[in-house]
Amino acid sequence: MFDPYLARRYPTAARPSADAYRIKDNVAIVGIGQTEFSKNSGRSEVQLACEAIEAAVEDAGLKTEQIDGLVKFAIDYTDEMHVVSNLGLTDVAYFGECGWGGGASCATILHAAVAVATGVANYVVCYRGMNERSGRRYGRVPGAAMVMTAPNDHFGSLMPYGFATPPSWVAMFTTRYMHEFGATPEQLGAVSVVLREYACRNPNAMFYGRPITLEDYMASRMVVWPLRLYDCCVDTDGAVAIVVTSTERARDLKQRPAVLLGATQGIGTQGEMMTSVYRPIISGLPESWYAAEELWRVSGVKPEDVDVAQFYDAFTPLIPMQLEEYGFCGRGEGAAFCEGGDRIRLGGELPCNTSGGHLSEAYIHGMNLISEGVRQIRGTSTSQVENVELSLVTGGLGVPTSAVLLRAG
Amino acid sequence: MGMEYIEGIPLLRPYTDYDNKGFWDAVREHRLVFQRCRECGLIVHRPRPMCPRCLSTEREWAPSEGKGRIYSYVDFVYQNASYPGIKVPYVVVVVEMVEGVRMISNMMDETAEEIYVGMPVEVVFDDIAEDLTLPKFRKIQD
Numbered sequence A: 001m002f003d004p005y006l007a008r009r010y011p012t013a014a015r016p017s018a019d020a021y022r023i024k025d026n027v028a029i030v031g032i033g034q035t036e037f038s039k040n041s042g043r044s045e046v047q048l049a050c051e052a053i054e055a056a057v058e059d060a061g062l063k064t065e066q067i068d069g070l071v072k073f074a075i076d077y078t079d080e081m082h083v084v085s086n087l088g089l090t091d092v093a094y095f096g097e098c099g100w101g102g103g104a105s106c107a108t109i110l111h112a113a114v115a116v117a118t119g120v121a122n123y124v125v126c127y128r129g130m131n132e133r134s135g136r137r138y139g140r141v142p143g144a145a146m147v148m149t150a151p152n153d154h155f156g157s158l159m160p161y162g163f164a165t166p167p168s169w170v171a172m173f174t175t176r177y178m179h180e181f182g183a184t185p186e187q188l189g190a191v192s193v194v195l196r197e198y199a200c201r202n203p204n205a206m207f208y209g210r211p212i213t214l215e216d217y218m219a220s221r222m223v224v225w226p227l228r229l230y231d232c233c234v235d236t237d238g239a240v241a242i243v244v245t246s247t248e249r250a251r252d253l254k255q256r257p258a259v260l261l262g263a264t265q266g267i268g269t270q271g272e273m274m275t276s277v278y279r280p281i282i283s284g285l286p287e288s289w290y291a292a293e294e295l296w297r298v299s300g301v302k303p304e305d306v307d308v309a310q311f312y313d314a315f316t317p318l319i320p321m322q323l324e325e326y327g328f329c330g331r332g333e334g335a336a337f338c339e340g341g342d343r344i345r346l347g348g349e350l351p352c353n354t355s356g357g358h359l360s361e362a363y364i365h366g367m368n369l370i371s372e373g374v375r376q377i378r379g380t381s382t383s384q385v386e387n388v389e390l391s392l393v394t395g396g397l398g399v400p401t402s403a404v405l406l407r408a409g
Numbered sequence B: 001m002g003m004e005y006i007e008g009i010p011l012l013r014p015y016t017d018y019d020n021k022g023f024w025d026a027v028r029e030h031r032l033v034f035q036r037c038r039e040c041g042l043i044v045h046r047p048r049p050m051c052p053r054c055l056s057t058e059r060e061w062a063p064s065e066g067k068g069r070i071y072s073y074v075d076f077v078y079q080n081a082s083y084p085g086i087k088v089p090y091v092v093v094v095v096e097m098v099e100g101v102r103m104i105s106n107m108m109d110e111t112a113e114e115i116y117v118g119m120p121v122e123v124v125f126d127d128i129a130e131d132l133t134l135p136k137f138r139k140i141q142d
């Protein structure tokens, strides 16, 4: 990628050779756990997180006291001390957190994998618990009655203009994406409709039993033009936890392991938290391109080998944009790829977000997408793709991001 | 016309620090300036301590022509997904300045129906409160 702003080609840094990448084949996801997904959990985020962790440990066939590593989202209010105190853990020797909201999702797996591959920890749990519907909603900005100063130059350059909410930030990229490539609302609507179809087969989904048509999509309320209500994910209360260990230990555990071929992070130059309008191209997601290039490099896999994908989908345009950045189609072709929906449906070229994704299953900051990526490997999805060998999951967008590529173990 | 602010919910004020103080000081005097590298001449926005091209920390404030084109924009139409202190509908724009940098801002008067990607604009200064002036934009002839 050539960056006209810096007059430099990326990546410039010398990366370790793919042979030196010790995560590949040696680390696996062996447990997934979750609470119910709802509009009002009726309990604390700490409790949600601990319930999901217990469920994931049980799913793996482990005992809770065997957990010796924890990786959290920086944005998560449930810190390691809460988890250790509630679950009575005594052997946690590795803990840390990953930044950038949903960009942290697959990054937690990378950080856990690094600990496992280097012998720092045996069983690392990654978790995210949030009362995002009944508690603090990201889409709502609290209005203060007194004059207040923005917390930093980033917000100080947005908020005085009322550029205040996640849908508006993604809408800014979307306007440009539609302008440059002629993407249409109907093409974005197809994403929304297909993901709702998947959700209607998934009893755990927030929108189970509530199908929508393209007409419903077009008629849904405009939130921040050009984004409608059905372009936006579903605010959710709930938690998800994932257990990571070595592929060798995985052999003695309960589930078919989802072996990591790669776990990567990406960060773009001239970026900001969801408002990277200053860089040369805003109709794409450079962070995703970095994470993708690194993923294909360390795994040795090509995009066309992937059987099923869970793309971070806080908003519909992010799926066509990622299809491009991850190399499933050319630049500007993502929206056309989604048109009509057949290529992302079951039986299509690349079934996407088969649990319903953030748009229709639940919005647990990318972690429920990892669970679904694992279920596709195990053969237990409610929209199971046949003979899955390779399953891709991606992390939050418009922010420094992350990705994992899983293979059947 | 123009944006309608809701009384009792003041706008969040810009944050000033070592790096951006010159920008906001100039805005208060109704001047638009951008940070320019003294070594290689690269103009950047938002302000920052180091030139990303040549890594120099020597920088100066270069006056802007104040002209540019709409690069992208959004229309806030649903109050619950908007800034509580501003009445919907209101437009937020990204303007690409002739200097090559982009700015986030508002249109002074024009509504979403009246603007388009590529529309030529120039800066105007909106004195919103005693302690708050914002650079905004208005349409000009091509």
Ligand SMILES: [Zn+2]
Binding pocket: B037, B038, B039, B040, B041, B042, B051, B052, B053, B054, B055, B056
């Ligand atoms: Zn320079």
